[in-house]
Amino acid sequence: MAFGLKKQELAEWKRQIDNGKIAFLTHYWLDDRFPDCKTVTKVGCSDLEKLKSWGKKYGLKEEWIHYRKDGYSHFDLLGDTQRMILKEEGIAERLQ
Template identity: 45%
Template sequence: MAFGITRVELNAWKTSVTHGETAFLTHYWFDPRFPNFNTVTKVGNANLGRLTQWCIENGLNPKYIHNRSPFPHFDLIGPKQLEILRKENLIHHLAKFKLVE
């Protein structure tokens, strides 16, 4: 389940993804498989070729893309999430979800 985002933020992400843009959506999240993490960043792009290339360029295995039409995405958690958010200059994601030291 996603927490901490608005319907407007979610819809903006969905629109960007369906237009073939690489879009980022960070939200609070609970998954008992990952008890040490409480946020996830979904990196989406409806163009699977672009999303696959983005994964490769960022050292991520594209095999873990969630190919869920119409919103394919890769889930970032933990240290790699922080690394990518910094690299993409998404400082507002880091601040909003208190992911910065």
């Protein structure tokens, strides 16, 4: 279940994706499958080759992309991977 997400944040994430940028959206999230994770970061891009290349840089597999018909395909980052990547991208403050 996602929560703590503002419509404006979602709209900005989609705008960046539509413009071919690598876009990050972090929000609170609860899922019984991942009891130690309280947030998720969705990383998307309309240019799927660019998204795949970005993910490869961090050891993310292409098959982990959530392919969406609406054009907002993305990786979901959780836990230690999420923290490491956000730190590397210089946006770790999103986790606070």
